[in-house]
Amino acid sequence: MEVRQPLEAERGLSASFDVSRSNGPLSYTATLFASRVNRPLHVERSPSYVLSTLPDPTTNVGLELLGTLRRTPFSVTATYTYVRARETVDAIERDVPLTPRHSAGIVGKAVRSSPAVYQRRKPDRRETDALGPAPATGSGT
Secondary structure, three states, X not given: OEEOOOOOOOEEEEEEEXXXXXXXXXXXXXXXXXXXEEOOEXXXXXXXXXXXEOOOOEEEEEEEEEEEEEEOOEEEEEEEEEEEEEEEEOOEEEEOOOOOOEEEEEEEEEOOOOHHHHOOOOOOXXXXXXXXXXXXXXXXX
């Protein structure tokens, strides 16, 4: 790894706005976001790793959508994200490497509860008789 020049501290500014709503078993959220990083750290990856500070800012703007459906004992969550991340290297503005423009995911789960954990049963009469009489409470005098 090589450092071309003394590195400078990055300074960033970001903002986001989201709206959420629930409707019965469905809940969903939409988020808009943006950020700008001044003096971003840049990694040149070939032929070896070289670190430097870029003179121009790196920006990203995007949208995230998230939705969850819950119906006991199941829940399913789906996400979608769009990101436009840009940087200027050698006076050429380009997409930031290794930052996907689109990404999506889905995850589901089922929860099975054990009746023995949540169920409380009344003792059978034979069980209470085997324990003998209940201890007396109070002074009785």
